[in-house]
Amino acid sequence: NRLGKKSANGSVFELHWLNGNIQNSKNVNKLYVIKYVPFIVSESSVSIKSIKKSFDREVEVGQTSGIESIGPKIYGSYKTFTFGIYVMDNLYEGHDNIDIYSLFDFMTKNPKQYYTTYQTLIFKKLNHVLRKFYKLGYYHGDLHSENIIVRIGRNAFDIRLIDYGSSQIYKTTKNLNKNSIENIL
Numbered sequence: 001n002r003l004g005k006k007s008a009n010g011s012v013f014e015l016h017w018l019n020g021n022i023q024n025s026k027n028v029n030k031l032y033v034i035k036y037v038p039f040i041v042s043e044s045s046v047s048i049k050s051i052k053k054s055f056d057r058e059v060e061v062g063q064t065s066g067i068e069s070i071g072p073k074i075y076g077s078y079k080t081f082t083f084g085i086y087v088m089d090n091l092y093e094g095h096d097n098i099d100i101y102s103l104f105d106f107m108t109k110n111p112k113q114y115y116t117t118y119q120t121l122i123f124k125k126l127n128h129v130l131r132k133f134y135k136l137g138y139y140h141g142d143l144h145s146e147n148i149i150v151r152i153g154r155n156a157f158d159i160r161l162i163d164y165g166s167s168q169i170y171k172t173t174k175n176l177n178k179n180s181i182e183n184i185l
Contacts, residue, residue, distance in 0.1 A: 010037035141166030
């Protein structure tokens with residue numbers, strides 16, 4: 001089953017273990033997903049070379065030590081001439097008691113709750129996650145409300161980033177002690 005919306009950067013699917021020897025396969029299926037990225041040109045301004053470069057960057061960033069506190073960690077990848085796939089963390093992380101939204105969906109489906117309860121908290125958590133990302137040596141490169149994930153549950157609320165394919169190397173960490181993201185950049 002496909003998860004989330006189909007994007008220009010591929011599609012994410014549930015991962016189901018077919019090997020009957022794996023114990024607790026139901027739980028394993030909730031911990032990981034697989035992303036499929038076709039290496040085809042869907043827009044006139046995008047080349048296959050740039051799609052493959054984006055795939056390679058996403059895998060590189062997703063395998064960086066510490067990424068799991070920012071967004072999904074990537075555990076392995078496989079690439080052919082026509083497509084690439086990789087296995088990564090499921091944003092549910094095995095939990096049944098959380099809801100996951102893109103920031104856009106969270107803001108538009110829960111506008112009163114967003115503005116009265118969560119707006120300040122989202123900004124604080126996003127600031128924290130972005131600082132962690134910069135400390136790993138990258139900036140996102142395609143940060144928008146569909147690539148910012150809100151995870152909310154009875155006892156949990158956090159922000160995660162997804163789609164690292166446009167990430168770029170962040171050359172300096174000297175500004176990370178500044179008060180605002182704007183000053184850091």
